[in-house]
Amino acid sequence: MFSPLFKANLYLSLFGWSKVPLIWYCRPKILTLNEQKVEIRIPLKRRTKNHLNSMYFGALAVGADIAGGFMAMNKAESRGEKISLAFKAVQGEFLKRPEADVVFMCEDGALIDNMLDRAIETGERINESVTINALCPSLHGDEVMARFVLTLSVKQRR
Structure with a gap:
């Protein structure tokens, strides 16, 4: 009845409201969610x-967090697995001032699949770096405004 993108946005909003209010406060919206890529927009307000x-x-940190973590949460849920997800490190490179709505893009779907496979297989915590690019498409097209490298840490919960 509802599209997967609608359900993902509803889940993100409820998760933010109930667990991480700062996420809810920033009003992110998932624009794209597929096996390889997630795109999140945070309005400049x-x-x-x-x-x-x-x-x-x-x-900007909230947007990078969501783009880096939501795909892993979504992939684990679609497999029927419960995972513990955290970020262990963050690096940010700020290239240009984002003066409009910002779209955060993570295209590390294959890496996240591999991480989940290894975490489920070994029962160990798996740490890998994921890259998130922040863009202002309405002003600068595909030019990167900021780049984040987050160390994503996943472990299967038993």
Whole structure:
């Protein structure tokens, strides 16, 4: 009845509201979610702006967090597996001020599949780096505004 993208956005909103209110406060929206890629948009509004009228660092971190983690959560759920997911490290490179809505893109679906396979097979915690690019398509097309490398850590919960 409802599309998978609608359900994913509803889940993200409820997760943010109930577990991580800062996610809910930033009002992210999933634009694309498939086996290889996730795209998340955070609107540039009063609640996500800094004093320079560009996206605040904290809102950028929220977008990178969601783009890096939501695909892993979604893939584990679709397999019927429960996983513990965390980020162990973050690196950020800020290239240009994002002065419009920001789209966060992670194209590491194959890497995340491999991580989940190894975590389920071994029962061990698996750590790998995922890359998230932040773009302002309405102003700068495919030019990267910021790049994040997050160390994603997954382990199967028993």
